[in-house]
Amino acid sequence: MKDDGVQAQSAIETIRLDENDLARKKKDELVNLLTSCKGQRHLVIIQSYPDPDAISSGLAHKIIAEQYGIDVDIVYAGIISHPENIALVKLLGIDLKKWDAGFDLKPYQATVFVDNQGTTVGPVIDAVKALNIPELIVVDHHEQQERLDPQYIDIRKVGATATIYASYLREGIIQLERSRTEHLMAATALMHGIKTDTNGFVRAGSEDFMAAAFICRFVDSDLLAQITSQSRSKQTMTIIEEALANRTIKESYSISGIGYVRCEERDAIPQAADFLLTEENIHTAIVFGMIVSPDQEETIVGSMRTSRITIDPDEFLKEVFGKGPGGRYFGGGKKTAGGFEIPVGFLSGGSDKEFREMKWKLYKAQITQKILNKIGAVDDDEKDDE
Numbered sequence: 001m002k003d004d005g006v007q008a009q010s011a012i013e014t015i016r017l018d019e020n021d022l023a024r025k026k027k028d029e030l031v032n033l034l035t036s037c038k039g040q041r042h043l044v045i046i047q048s049y050p051d052p053d054a055i056s057s058g059l060a061h062k063i064i065a066e067q068y069g070i071d072v073d074i075v076y077a078g079i080i081s082h083p084e085n086i087a088l089v090k091l092l093g094i095d096l097k098k099w100d101a102g103f104d105l106k107p108y109q110a111t112v113f114v115d116n117q118g119t120t121v122g123p124v125i126d127a128v129k130a131l132n133i134p135e136l137i138v139v140d141h142h143e144q145q146e147r148l149d150p151q152y153i154d155i156r157k158v159g160a161t162a163t164i165y166a167s168y169l170r171e172g173i174i175q176l177e178r179s180r181t182e183h184l185m186a187a188t189a190l191m192h193g194i195k196t197d198t199n200g201f202v203r204a205g206s207e208d209f210m211a212a213a214f215i216c217r218f219v220d221s222d223l224l225a226q227i228t229s230q231s232r233s234k235q236t237m238t239i240i241e242e243a244l245a246n247r248t249i250k251e252s253y254s255i256s257g258i259g260y261v262r263c264e265e266r267d268a269i270p271q272a273a274d275f276l277l278t279e280e281n282i283h284t285a286i287v288f289g290m291i292v293s294p295d296q297e298e299t300i301v302g303s304m305r306t307s308r309i310t311i312d313p314d315e316f317l318k319e320v321f322g323k324g325p326g327g328r329y330f331g332g333g334k335k336t337a338g339g340f341e342i343p344v345g346f347l348s349g350g351s352d353k354e355f356r357e358m359k360w361k362l363y364k365a366q367i368t369q370k371i372l373n374k375i376g377a378v379d380d381d382e383k384d385d386e
């Protein structure tokens with residue numbers, strides 16, 4: 001790097017320089033840590049319902065760490081249900097391991113959390129904590145949480161975790177080569193990750209653009225086109241239809257409870273929220289439903305999307321739903337999107353249709369009420385409902 005002309009930097013360039021300094025410093029720190037872990041085997045833990053940002057960041061971490069002589073497996077404890085995500089994993093041949101109670105954690109010397117801080121990864125977190133596997137690395141772009149105490153932490157307020165991994169690559173943490181298929185795959189995945197987490201670059205900031213500009217040289221554009229051209233399933237369309245029909249609009253908020261949703265269709269909830277946000281005069285959409293896991297545990301799962309700068313989904317959801325008995329917030333988020341999960345617990349299960357409907361009604365009323373209270377609106381549906 002040349003440092004001539006530094007005095008002539010404009011304010012913006014100075015900021016960019018600071019960003020580059022930070023990226024370089026974090027990259028150096030990570031290199032030192034990875035070098036000291038040579039010969040180990042690490043477990044990258046991604047969120048239970050992995051999105052392209054998590055999947056691509058996990059993959060990038062794996063190819064970087066492997067160059068430092070570390071074996072890496074990527075694990076998730078839920079389901080990959082969005083067609084684009086299935087396509088991403090299949091087309092790029094990414095080896096994601098699905099966690100279950102029989103998963104052998106003993107081979108791993110340390111854990112790595114990408115695009116999360118241990119709060120959205122399901123039961124795998126308790127299993128690794130029970131075995132006292134050291135929490136080594138956290139790389140994320142969500143608000144800082146207090147669940148983990150890792151040796152290395154890199155949380156930046158950028159559009160995607162993939163942006164942070166691209167910055168490591170830009171700083172030369174490993175040498176990307178066009179002739180190596182796995183490098184092209186990782187770059188293509190990262191581009192998709194940045195793209196989806198920034199709503200197609202609409203919400204991207206300067207770091208996200210710089211990251212994309214660097215990795216675009218290594219992107220396989222045919223593959224990227226294939227990944228993004230996946231269509232919506234019929235079931236997803238039905239859920240979006242349901243969300244549209246059941247929505248309540250208050251103060252430019254669109255709120256919709258869609259009842260029971262199959263576990264496999266969980267990703268339709270954020271897609272429905274994305275869809276409701278496209279309506280005229282709507283700045284915020286919240287969609288929620290009841291998900292039943294294969295072991296009959298029920299959970300209310302919701303997604304929030306907003307286009308209003310002054311609304312912070314993280315703050316909003318924490319304030320609306322508060323904390324559960326374990327002291328953990330039911331919800332949280334990042335700049336334009338958030339989610340929440342409320343376990344039904346003791347009332348879970350029961351195949352009786354009437355009982356299920358009663359339960360759903362109760363939860364729907366409570367959730368809607370809490371949201372309306374927060375935005376200062378009155379629920380006049382309450383009166384003329386049924």
Ligand SMILES: [Mn+2]
Pocket residue numbers: 053054115141159160161197
């Ligand atoms: Mn992300």
